[in-house]
Amino acid sequence: METTYSLKAEAYTSKEWFDREMELIFENSWQYAGLVEDIQNPGDYVTVQCGRFNIMVLMGKEGELRAFHNLCRHRGTQLLRAVGKRQKVITCPYHDWMYDLSGELISVPEKEKEFPNMDMGKMCLHKASVGVWRGMIWVHPVAGKNDLKAYLDPVLPYLGPHNPERLIEYPDTSSEDIIQANWKIVVENYMDVYHLSHLHSTTLNMYDHANSEFSFVGEHYVFYEPLAKKYEKHLADLIPVKRIAEMTDEYLGAYVPYLFPSVGLSETESSWSVFQVIPLALDKTKVVVRTKLEPMSSLEYTQQEKRSNSNWAKIMGSPQKYDDTIPNDPMTSGDFMKEDIFACEQQQKGMQNPLFKFEHTALRAESSIRGFQDVVANRMKV
Ligand code: FES
Ligand SMILES: [Fe+2]
Known part of the structure; x- marks a missing residue:
C-alpha cells in the first residue's frame, strides 16, 4: 500500500506553487x-x-x-x-x-x-x-458553467439527513479567523483522523473516532463517525442544544465531508455547519464558520446548554483540559477550533524549516491526507 505523500514541503512554502494553485484550482472550480x-x-x-x-x-x-x-x-x-x-x-x-x-x-x-x-x-x-x-x-x-449538480451530487449518499434550509443560524455560533498557515494545512487538519483522539482528546470525545469511515468521491472527501457509546446512551442529558429533527436514531453520528476545494460541512446530531476556507496568501488563510441549529426559543437554548454543562463531567468522566488560570493558551481553552488553529500555525512554521520533509504517514488515519494531496497534485499536473 502506498503510504507516502504526493506533495513536498515546498507545496506549502513556495509562492510560485501558491500562484499556480490559485490559477489551476480556485479560479477553475465551483x-x-x-x-x-x-x-x-x-x-x-x-x-x-x-x-x-x-x-x-x-x-x-x-x-x-x-x-x-x-x-x-x-x-x-x-x-x-x-x-x-x-x-x-x-x-x-x-x-x-x-x-x-x-x-x-x-x-x-x-x-x-x-x-x-x-x-x-x-x-x-x-x-x-x-x-x-x-x-x-x-x-x-x-x-x-452548468455542471454544479454533476460536481456535487455524487456526495449526497454520504451526507446526513439534515435539511439546512429549515435550520436557523444563531449569530453567536459563527466565527471568522485568519490562520497563519497555508490553506492545505487547514484542509488537511480538517481531514486528519489521526489527531482527533490526541489534539482533541477532551474536546471531541463524544464521537467514536476508532470506528470512523472515510473515503473520496471524485475530488471530495466524505467522512462519518458514530457517537461514542456513553454519549449516545445519555444523549438527552448531554446534547448541547435541541436535537436536529431529521437525526433519528438510525442516522446518529457526525457527517464531516470536505467539498473540494473550498468548504467543509459538519452535520451532527445537534448542528449543521459550513467551514469555508479562503486562501489569502501562501501562509494566510481565512476560515469562516457558520452554524445552523434546530429552531428553538432562547429559553430552550439556555436550559439545554445548562443541562449539558452540568452533566458532562459527571457522565463522560473525562478530565477537561480547560484551565482558565492560563489565559490565552489555545491548548487549555477547551475549544477545539483554537486547538486546530494552534496546530496549523505551528505546522506552517515547521514546513519552512530546511530539516523537515514528509516521511512516514499513518496507514489508515492519514490516508485521508494522502488522498487530498493526490487530488491537489492531479489538478497541479505534478
Ligand atoms: S468608475 Fe469605476 S474605476 Fe472609474
Ligand atoms: Fe481538529
Missing part, C-alpha cells in the same frame, strides 16, 4: 459563496474571493441569481463590499460608472465629452456562474 438566506430580495448580494478573482452574486429584479466579477470595467475598482442589501443599481465608488442588476453599464458621467467612442453595450460586467445546492450558493469564476 466554490461555496454563502447561504441562500443571505440573498432574499432583488439587489441583495454576497461576494467571495476565488483565487485572484472576487465574485459577486446578486439577485436581479425578477428574483434570479446572477454572478459577476466584482470589477469595474473602467479602472478595475472593486465595486461592492462584502455583503449588502437591496441595491437598486451598482455604482462604482471611484467615478460613478453605474451598472444595472443584470450587469449592463447604464451610466457614465460626461460620457459624450470624455468617452465619445466607447460603446457602453460592450462594457457590461464580466460574468461568472452561479447555482444553488442544498441551501448553499455556489459560484464558478468562469461564465456558462
Whole structure:
C-alpha cells in the first residue's frame, strides 16, 4: 500500500506553487459563496474571493441569481463590499460608472465629452456562474458553467439527513479567523483522523473516532463517525442544544465531508455547519464558520446548554483540559477550533524549516491526507 505523500514541503512554502494553485484550482472550480438566506430580495448580494478573482452574486429584479466579477470595467475598482442589501443599481465608488442588476453599464458621467467612442453595450460586467445546492450558493469564476449538480451530487449518499434550509443560524455560533498557515494545512487538519483522539482528546470525545469511515468521491472527501457509546446512551442529558429533527436514531453520528476545494460541512446530531476556507496568501488563510441549529426559543437554548454543562463531567468522566488560570493558551481553552488553529500555525512554521520533509504517514488515519494531496497534485499536473 502506498503510504507516502504526493506533495513536498515546498507545496506549502513556495509562492510560485501558491500562484499556480490559485490559477489551476480556485479560479477553475465551483466554490461555496454563502447561504441562500443571505440573498432574499432583488439587489441583495454576497461576494467571495476565488483565487485572484472576487465574485459577486446578486439577485436581479425578477428574483434570479446572477454572478459577476466584482470589477469595474473602467479602472478595475472593486465595486461592492462584502455583503449588502437591496441595491437598486451598482455604482462604482471611484467615478460613478453605474451598472444595472443584470450587469449592463447604464451610466457614465460626461460620457459624450470624455468617452465619445466607447460603446457602453460592450462594457457590461464580466460574468461568472452561479447555482444553488442544498441551501448553499455556489459560484464558478468562469461564465456558462452548468455542471454544479454533476460536481456535487455524487456526495449526497454520504451526507446526513439534515435539511439546512429549515435550520436557523444563531449569530453567536459563527466565527471568522485568519490562520497563519497555508490553506492545505487547514484542509488537511480538517481531514486528519489521526489527531482527533490526541489534539482533541477532551474536546471531541463524544464521537467514536476508532470506528470512523472515510473515503473520496471524485475530488471530495466524505467522512462519518458514530457517537461514542456513553454519549449516545445519555444523549438527552448531554446534547448541547435541541436535537436536529431529521437525526433519528438510525442516522446518529457526525457527517464531516470536505467539498473540494473550498468548504467543509459538519452535520451532527445537534448542528449543521459550513467551514469555508479562503486562501489569502501562501501562509494566510481565512476560515469562516457558520452554524445552523434546530429552531428553538432562547429559553430552550439556555436550559439545554445548562443541562449539558452540568452533566458532562459527571457522565463522560473525562478530565477537561480547560484551565482558565492560563489565559490565552489555545491548548487549555477547551475549544477545539483554537486547538486546530494552534496546530496549523505551528505546522506552517515547521514546513519552512530546511530539516523537515514528509516521511512516514499513518496507514489508515492519514490516508485521508494522502488522498487530498493526490487530488491537489492531479489538478497541479505534478
Ligand atoms: S474605476 Fe469605476 S468608475 Fe472609474
Ligand atoms: Fe481538529
